Structures are given as C-alpha cells and as structure tokens.
Amino acid sequence: xxxxxxxxxxxxxxxxxxxxxxxxxxxxxxxxxxxxxxxxxxxxxxxxxxxxxxxxxxxxxxxxxxxxxxxxxxxxxxxxxxxxxxxxxxxxxxxxxxxxxxxxxxxxxxxxxxxxxxxxxxxxxxxxxxxxxxxxxxxxxxxxxxxxxxxxxxxxxxxxxxxxxxxxxxxxxxxxxxxxxxxxxxxxxxxxxxxxxxxxxxxxxxxxxxxxxxxxxxxxxxxxxxxxxxxxxxxxxxxxxxxxxxxxxxxxxxxxxxxxxxxxxxx
Amino acid sequence: xxxxxxxxxxxxxxxxxxxxxxxxxxxxxxxxxxxxxxxxxxxxxxxxxxxxxxxxxxxxxxxxxxxxxxxxxxxxxxxxxxxxxxxxxxxxxxxxxxxxxxxxxxxxxxxxxxxxxxxxxxxxxxxxxxxxxxxxxxxxxxxxxxxxxxxxxxxxxxxxxxxxxxxxxxxxxxxxxxxxxxxxxxxxxxxxxxxxxxxxxxxxxxxxxxxxxxxxxxxxxxxxxxxxxxxxxxxxxxxxxxxxxxxxxxxxxxxxxxxxxxxxxxxxxxxxxxxxxxxxxxxx
Numbered sequence: 001x002x003x004x005x006x007x008x009x010x011x012x013x014x015x016x017x018x019x020x021x022x023x024x025x026x027x028x029x030x031x032x033x034x035x036x037x038x039x040x041x042x043x044x045x046x047x048x049x050x051x052x053x054x055x056x057x058x059x060x061x062x063x064x065x066x067x068x069x070x071x072x073x074x075x076x077x078x079x080x081x082x083x084x085x086x087x088x089x090x091x092x093x094x095x096x097x098x099x100x101x102x103x104x105x106x107x108x109x110x111x112x113x114x115x116x117x118x119x120x121x122x123x124x125x126x127x128x129x130x131x132x133x134x135x136x137x138x139x140x141x142x143x144x145x146x147x148x149x150x151x152x153x154x155x156x157x158x159x160x161x162x163x164x165x166x167x168x169x170x171x172x173x174x175x176x177x178x179x180x181x182x183x184x185x186x187x188x189x190x191x192x193x194x195x196x197x198x199x200x201x202x203x204x205x206x207x208x209x210x211x212x213x214x215x216x217x218x219x220x221x222x223x224x225x226x227x228x229x230x231x232x233x234x235x236x237x238x239x240x241x242x243x244x245x246x247x248x249x250x251x252x253x254x255x256x257x258x259x260x261x262x263x264x265x266x267x
Numbered sequence: 268x269x270x271x272x273x274x275x276x277x278x279x280x281x282x283x284x285x286x287x288x289x290x291x292x293x294x295x296x297x298x299x300x301x302x303x304x305x306x307x308x309x310x311x312x313x314x315x316x317x318x319x320x321x322x323x324x325x326x327x328x329x330x331x332x333x334x335x336x337x338x339x340x341x342x343x344x345x346x347x348x349x350x351x352x353x354x355x356x357x358x359x360x361x362x363x364x365x366x367x368x369x370x371x372x373x374x375x376x377x378x379x380x381x382x383x384x385x386x387x388x389x390x391x392x393x394x395x396x397x398x399x400x401x402x403x404x405x406x407x408x409x410x411x412x413x414x415x416x417x418x419x420x421x422x423x424x425x426x427x428x429x430x431x432x433x434x435x436x437x438x439x440x441x442x443x444x445x446x447x448x449x450x451x452x453x454x455x456x457x458x459x460x461x462x463x464x465x466x467x468x469x470x471x472x473x474x475x476x477x478x479x480x481x482x483x484x485x486x487x488x489x490x491x492x493x494x495x496x497x498x499x500x501x502x503x504x505x506x507x508x509x510x511x512x513x514x515x516x517x518x519x520x521x522x523x524x525x526x527x528x529x530x531x532x533x534x535x536x537x538x539x540x541x542x543x544x545x546x547x548x549x550x551x
Contacts, residue, residue, distance in 0.1 A: 057449055075452035087446035090545040091468040101454035104464070134548040152454050 002068055003188060004031040004054070004156060010062035011049050011214070022213030023049045024060070029207070029216065033068075033155070036182050036189045036225050038203030040196060040249065042256045046214025047192050051158050054190065055081050067156055077101065080154030082145050084161040088133045094144050095120065095129035101152025119147035122184075123177065139170035143177070150185065159191040163198065175201055176233060183229045196249050200224055200242060201233060208249055210256055218252065220245065295540070329515035334522070337515045346516070347507065349499040351523075357499040359527065361417070361492065362485045365424020369481055373429040374474060377436025382466070398430040403491045415496035423495070427488040428481035435477020439470025472546045475539045479532060486528040 011024040023046040031037055039047045052058040054065060056075040065072045067079060088097055096103075099116040107115075120126045123143040133141060142162055149157055162178075163171045175198060182189055193199050199206050204225050210217035222245070227236050236242060284290060293299070311331075317323055318330035325333065341351045349357070379386040380394065402423045413419040443466050451461045493502030501520050508516035539546065 055449070055453065057452075075449065077453060077455045079453060081450060081453045083446045083450060086444050087450040089447065089465065089468070090548065091471070091543075100451070100456075100464075104451075104455040104457070104460050132545065132548075134545055148450075148454070154453070 002033040003035070004065070004067050004190075006030070006054070006063075006065045008063035009050070009053060009060045009065060011046065011053065011058070012061045024053075025213035025215055026063070027214070027216060028063075029219075031188060031190070031205075033188050034186045036202060036204045037191070037207065038199040038205070039190065039192045039207045039209060040194070040199045040253065041207075041209030041217075042211060042253055042260060044214075044260065045209040045211040045256075047209050048160060049214065050209075051081075051160050051190065051192055054156075055079055055158050077105070077152055078154055079156045079158060080149040080152055082142070082149050082157065082159045082162045084164045085138070085141070088141055088144055088148070090132065090134050092133070093129065094125065094131050094133055094136070097133060097144055098129075098147045098151050100148060105152075115151045116147075119151045122150070122181070123147045137170075139166050139174060142166065142174060146177075146181065150181070150187075154187070156188045156190070159189065161192055161194065164194060171195075171198070172233065176228075178202060179225060179228050179233075182225075196246055196253070197237060200246055200249070201228055201237065206249075208252055211260065217256075220249075326512060326514055329518050333515040334519050337513075337519050341504075341516070341519070346504055347498070354499050354501050354504050355523065355527065357497075358489050358493070358501040358524070361420050361424055361500065362482070362489055364421045365492075366428050366478075366482050366485050368421065368425040369428030369432050369485075370478065372425075373432030373477075373481075374436040376429075377433040377438075378440050378462075378466070378470075380433065380437045381440035382462075394430060394433060398434070400426075402426045402488055406491070406495060410495060419495050420492040420497065423492040424485050424488055427484050431481040431484060432474070432477050435473050435480075436470055439473030439477075440466050442473065443469045471543050472539075475535070475543055475546075479535050479539075482531055482535065483528060486524055489524070 006027060006029050009024055009027045010022065013021045013023055015021055027046075027050065039050070041047050049058065053060050054067075054072065056072050056079065059073065067076075070078075072079070089100065092100070095116045098119055099112045102112045102115055116129070117126065120129055123146055125140060125143055125147065128136065128140065133144060136144065142165075145162070163174050166174060178189075178191075179202065181187075191199075191202060193202075200222060201224050203220075203222055206220040206222055207216045208218045208220075209215065224236050224242060287293075314331050317328070318332060321330075338351070341354075343350070345351070346354065376390065376394070380390055381387070405426065406423065409419050409422055413422055447465050447469065448461060451465045456464065489500065490502035490505055493500040494506060497503035501524050505517050505520035505524075508514075508520065
C-alpha cells in the first residue's frame with residue numbers, strides 16, 4: 001500500500017520511582033499518498049512523540065509503522081520534517097540551507113542551483129538567496145525551512161507546529177502557502193498544531209488526540225482544505241459548518257485540559 | 268573632520284537606545300575608541316611622571332627611560348647571545364606549537380566526549396582529573412620524560428591549552444540544537460556530514476572562545492615553560508633578569524609578552540568575525 005501505515009503503536013517511557021508513562025497506546029491509522037492530516041491535542045497527548053516515531057527519531061515500544069511498504073526504523077530522506085523553529089543552519093546562507101539535501105546527496109552543482117532557485121521562487125524568496133538566515137523574519141525563516149524540505153523531494157512531510165511561533169497575520173498567509181504547496185506537489189503531509197482553526201483549515205483529516213494514555217480520541221473528515229485551495233480562507237473560516245466543528249473540537253480539548261489541571265490539583 | 272571626531276567619540280545615532288546597561292552590542296561596534304586612547308595615554312603618562320619625579324624606587328618599578336634603553340640595547344646587542352627578535356621568535360614559536368597541538372588533540376577529544384557515550388565514560392574522568400593539574404607542578408616529570416629540549420617546553424604549553432580546548436569543543440558540540448541534527452538526517456546527511464556541516468559549525472563560537480582563552484593561558488605559561496633550560500625566549504629573559512634584580516628587563520619582557528598576546532588576540536577576534544559571523548545572532 002502506498003502511503004503511511006501505522007499499526008498498533010505504543011510508546012512507554014520509564015520515569016523515576018519505577019513508574020511508566022504511556023505517551024502513546026495502541027495507535028493505528030492509515031494515510032493515503034497525497035493526504036493532508038492534521039493532529040490536535042492538549043500538551044502531553046503524545047502528538048510530538050507520534051511525529052518523532054514517524055520521522056524515525058524514536059523507536060516505539062510496541063507496534064510498527066511503515067511508509068510506502070517500508071518499515072520505519074530510522075530517519076530517511078523520504079520523510080522530511082519541518083520544525084517549529086531553530087532548525088535552520090545559521091552558518092549557511094538561505095540558498096545553502098535550501099540546497100543542503102541535494103548537496104549532501106552529492107548531486108551535481110547545476111542541479112542543486114536549479115532546485116534551490118525553483119523552491120526559493122515557489123516560497124517567494126528568490127531575492128533572498130544570498131542573505132544570512134538570521135537576517136530574515138520568523139515567517140521568512142519558516143518559508144526557508146519549507147523550501148529546504150521540499151528541495152530534498154520527500155514523499156511525506158512531517159510538520160511539528162511549523163507556524164507556532166508566527167504572528168497571526170503571517171500565520172494565516174503561511175496556511176495559504178501550505179495549501180498551495182500541498183496542491184501543487186501532491187505530497188502527503190502530517191501537521192501538528194495547537195490552533196484548532198489551523199487544524200480545520202488545513203486538514204482533509206483531523207485527529208484529536210487525548211492524553212493518559214496518548215491516543216486518537218476522535219477523527220474528522222473535513223472539506224475545508226479542498227475549498228481553501230481555491231477559495232478565500234477568511235470566508236471559509238466564517239462558514240457556519242466550520243464554526244460548528246471548531247466549537248465542538250475546542251470544547252473537547254478544553255475538557256481534556258481541565259481534566260489534566262484537575263488531576264494535578266489533587267496531587 | 269567632524270566625521271572623524273564622531274568616529275573617535277562614538278557618535279550618538281539618531282535612534283538612540285534608552286536601555287544601554289545590559290545591552291552589550293557596543294563591544295564589537297566601531298567608534299568610541301577615544302576612551303581606549305585616554306586610558307592607555309593616562310597609564311603611560313603616570314609612568315613618565317613617576318620616572319621624572321622618582322616616585323618609586325627603580326628596583327620596585329623601573330623608570331620608563333631605563334626600559335626603553337634596555338629595549339634598544341637588547342634589540343641591537345642581544346641578551347644572552349640572542350637578539351630581542353630571536354627571543355620573541357622563540358617564544359612565539361613555542362606558544363603556537365603548544366597551542367596548535369592542543370587544538371589538534373583537544374578539539375577532537377572534546378567532540379568525542381560530547382558525541383560518544385563510550386568515549387565520554389572512558390575519558391571524562393581522565394580529563395576532569397588532569398584538567399586542574401598545574402603544568403608547573405609537572406615540570407620535573409616532563410624533564411624526565413622528554414629531556415630539556417624544545418619538546419619539553421612545547422609539551423608544557425600543550426598541557427596548558429589542551430583541556431581548555433577540549434572543554435570548549437565539548438560544550439560547543441553539546442549545545443547543538445537536536446532539531447538541527449534531526450533535520451540534517453532527514454536531508455540525506457551521513458554521520459560524517461552531520462559532524463562537519465552541523466556540529467562543527469555549531470560549536471565554532473565556543474571553540475573560538477576556548478582558543479582565545481587557551482592562547483592567553485599559553486602566554487602565561489611560557490615563562491614557566493622556559494624555566495626548563497631555555498637558551499632563548501622572552502620567558503627565559505624575564506627569569507634570568509629577575510635573578511639579577513634587573514627589573515627594567517623584567518618589565519620589558521612582561522610588556523612584550525602582553526603586547527604580543529594582545530596582537531594575537533586581535534587577530535583571533537578578526538578570525539572570529541570572519542568565520543563565525545552568526546555568533547550571537549541566532550535567535551535560538
């Protein structure tokens with residue numbers, strides 16, 4: 001099966017005093033090639049752990065995951081990752097960052113230059129190739145991170161709150177860019193976010209995860225990403241069906257957060 | 268002219284910051300060197316005045332003209348069969364040799380401590396045990412092992428620098444943001460490529476700080492190293508002169524050592540700006 005297959009994954013952490021925490025318990029799902037999945041959940045629900053397992057940075061204590069029929073047991077250029085921040089190489093210019101993947105793979109220089117230019121064009125940074133990354137704003141840095149990931153041509157892109165550190169306006173624009181990139185490249189994308197609106201807007205599918213043990217509490221199939229590719233995202237976010245689901249998901253997450261706070265209060 | 272004065276005083280830009288205490292961006296900023304000039308000029312003036320009015324006995328602190336005339340004499344006639352330039356060259360050569368050896372061993376050692384668990388467990392106690400050991404205390408042993416030739420002196424300087432460099436490299440490598448390493452792995456990089464394209468550049472700022480400290484310590488140790496039967500060198504010159512209470516030569520030697528160390532430090536700062544331009548600019 002092309003795409004991602006996650007089969008009964010569990011992740012248990014040992015903590016001092018002999019206790020263990022179940023960051024993930026029996027998580028299973030499939031994603032078709034080209035799907036856009038978003039994941040929401042309160043802190044501690046294991047969503048970052050899940051992403052790290054899919055990237056191959058962590059090995060689950062139970063179950064297995066495979067991508068395009070190959071078991072995941074380490075990082076692979078097939079599965080790219082975009083981090084919240086801090087993952088750009090500040091000792092390299094913008095274009096060196098973008099060309100990093102092809103350069104490490106030993107591709108010829110003209111091919112690297114072509115790819116770099118192409119992806120810088122796509123994310124709207126063609127004039128910034130020779131700048132240092134620390135000279136760019138947060139939003140531009142994330143666009144560099146996207147271009148760097150895409151220049152390496154992964155089939156699956158994992159995003160760990162890629163827009164989390166951006167201001168509201170930039171964030172909204174970047175959501176549009178993500179939808180555009182998804183449409184144009186046909187990549188499979190999994191995106192973690194704390195913003196319910198963002199999760200609804202971008203995901204064809206949405207997982208709401210719950211903590212203790214970390215699991216998928218509820219799954220939605222959503223029409224908004226498809227609409228957003230062509231339509232106006234502000235209008236979509238103002239639609240009544242969007243608002244309805246938004247409030248439902250918000251209430252669910254608030255409930256979980258309160259439960260966490262409550263149990264902490266008891267201690 | 269007004270431009271020049273502004274440069275000297277450090278012009279106040281129009282967008283003046285109201286909070287300056289705690290903001291160290293001035294350290295590497297140009298301008299305001301007038302204060303440097305004043306502070307040096309004041310020190311020299313005090314020395315000249317004390318020489319003229321004989322405030323201090325020459326045996327405690329020599330008059331400036333004595334030091335100057337020793338400088339001229341030793342430059343032309345030499346001291347103990349070597350000219351001043353030969354003394355300088357001998358010390359600079361030893362310091363650089365010891366320092367470079369220290370880099371060659373210390374930096375890879377620091378990386379090994381930070382990057383390999385086994386290496387860390389094996390070498391960490393050894394490094395921590397040897398680190399506080401003063402090179403001076405080892406002089407008798409070093410003479411037994413290596414004799415009284417150049418290698419003994421260079422080895423002492425190596426000992427003075429190697430642990431500083433190892434710790435700097437270790438701390439630099441440890442400060443690598445894991446996201447960067449993860450990103451590199453998903454971008455096709457091999458372990459070797461991650462070492463040279465991610466971990467090494469990431470550690471460079473701290474390595475440079477370590478290098479500046481180490482080379483300073485090496486200059487501080489060169490006097491001791493040249494206790495080992497040296498025939499030339501600024502340290503040897505100072506030691507011999509102090510035995511004869513020739514404070515003018517002692518002061519001349521000490522000033523030269525400090526001056527050379529300062530020039531080298533300026534050069535290191537230049538290299539740092541050239542090779543680590545992102546220092547302090549990364550946001551995370």
